[in-house]
Amino acid sequence: MIYSQKTPATLILGIVFAAYGWAVKQGLLDGMLAYLGQTKNADEMVAIALTAGIVGIIAGIVQLFATAREGNFDYYLSTIAGALFILLVAAVVKWQFAPLVAILSKAMGTVGGTGKPIHKLLGLNYVVLGILSGIIIVNYFKIPSWAENGVRLSRLGLKTGVILLGALYSIAELAKLGQLSVVMIGFFVLGSVGMVLFIGARRHIPNSMGGVLSAGMGVCGVSATVAAAPVVQAKSTEIAYTIGTILLWGVLMMFIFPPLGHALGMGPVQFGAWAGTGILNSAQVAGAALAFQPDGIETLKVAEIFNITRVLFLPIIVLWLAVWYVKRESGAQTVNVGKVIVGKFPVFVLGFILVFALSSTGIFAPANHYKGKYFDNSNVSAKKMLSDGDVATLQAQVDKVQREDRTAALSRLMENRKVMSIDDDDTLRGLVNAKVLDKGANKILKKAHKAVRHTAKRVKKFRQLIVWFFAFGLVGLGMQITFASIKQAGGQPLFIGTIVGATKAVGALIVILLFVQETI
Amino acid sequence: MQTYERILLASHGTQGARAADTAAMSLCTSGAAIDHLEVVPDLWKGMMGDDWLNNASTRDIFGSYVESELGREVQQHIKKLENESAKKAIRYHPIVVLGKPTESLLEQATKHKYDLVVIGSPRPRGETGLRSRMHLDTLARGLSIPILIVPYPQ
């Protein structure tokens, strides 16, 4: 079978990317970038557009002029056009469309008494718009046939993103997030599976429907439904109802969660935990996390730990349902526990752990880094030390400080002209936030803080890469959500799913607001 | 009652479709032919949605499970019609396609010279089932032969 098509599309995509990258590099688009507020992304544009451009041009020429022969080369070559197609959608949305929407929405003013423009309220940033573009393309325009083969790469993109994410955690962070996610997921998975089976029994739904629905509601939405359907021998309509319901709620929740999170003043950890527990379908968890915080990935980091925990729960649930079903139905096949676990174990989670292990050796950032920042006061240049004038300004206001630890930290700072320890740094930051001193003094303290806090450059690069892998993957997954399947939401699964899904989202929200602290 | 030589029957096992089956049978005398078009809606292709966590093997098992499940439903229906038409000495020919119901029917209608197309009515509100049905408007515009829409059984 020959896969690559004699289409000029790849070459054209390559030329478009290359031309765009070149234009940005030459400064031809400076005016537009400044208008869109994208000047800070110019380097990223040049790097990505030129790379994609070169790949596209070479692949395009080979596709057009060389005779295709069946084999690996032809097979993998045929995926490039589709990959560039997804990348183009992601890039246009991230660099042009989302900034434009923000500008237009700001121009329309704030909505009612909320004090926020409409795009902030609806969370219309590049991630949400990217997924939407994917959904719109597949449902209204159809994916061009030359791109179909490459759309199948979106899962690869997401998995690579998750593996790279491993580089960003410190051991302490991972341990705490891991504990939190196991407790939350464990509780809510068991809770919702139990709830579906309970409501299902009262409404007399067949066992096969209860089984497939509880898996979908409990663990990772569509993925769990796919895994559980054959085990509980679900009827075709039951599968269609369940998947339709999950997709419908998944897409809706992706729009509802982020604005609600902002309205409730949640931080990255709280929101990540909430989305990771409450959103039914796992692809939308990542979408909602990035939608909540598009400029940083603290939320995504938290949410993905929850996602990984969910994946690890999947085989357990499938096994449980298998046992449950075998007990109830005489015709059911018994299951081989070992085979299920080996067959369902996601190897990319091991990749995540491997990269995390690499990261904890300290090759990406000093081992004591926290969220990509670390404390180091050994090389503070003379220019960044406090000047005599600075010390005099601080000295004049020392009396305003009440707390002893703050006075002590302040005096050590004045004595050494730089922050001496990580604890001092935290204490002085608290002092700044408390606004005890006047503006001038606070400015000096902030300067002293900046001199000893460093962003790890490699960690920063990883963040950029990860954001792109997720954007790529999510746009591609958007291209696989069809209205025809969402429309199948119906019957008992829609009713029970709505109750259980809403209960889970609200329950998780309450638990998180009550018990989960923002600082981890 | 007028009878027909060759009827194109489009139905797939729902209650409304069963009514269409019965009507098509009664419109044929012995020796007449029924081409039975059974459309498996292509929405199934989108049914794995945006699952990205499962292994390929899990997806394969799901895919072949759904296929065999759909196949079983289709076969049951066909078997039943086959028996009924054998009793009445009607030549019965099943056609199974994967696609969109309306488009598939229009396409099949051009393949032979049919006297009549028989379909069931859309299911009444409140009845459950897949959301994939004939667009009557498109059919009315696209067909060049008469169409009979059999009322939903009370």
Next chain:
Amino acid sequence: MAEPKYDRGSALSIFKSDRAEDFVALLIALVLVAVVVMFIPK
């Protein structure tokens, strides 16, 4: 029923098995890690 559209992989992935997909994802990630470590100063 439907004609096979791809003689390898599935409609969802270009790889024959997810194990392969996972390993390729790991490979890409490791290559990127190596590139970052080589070209970006700590």
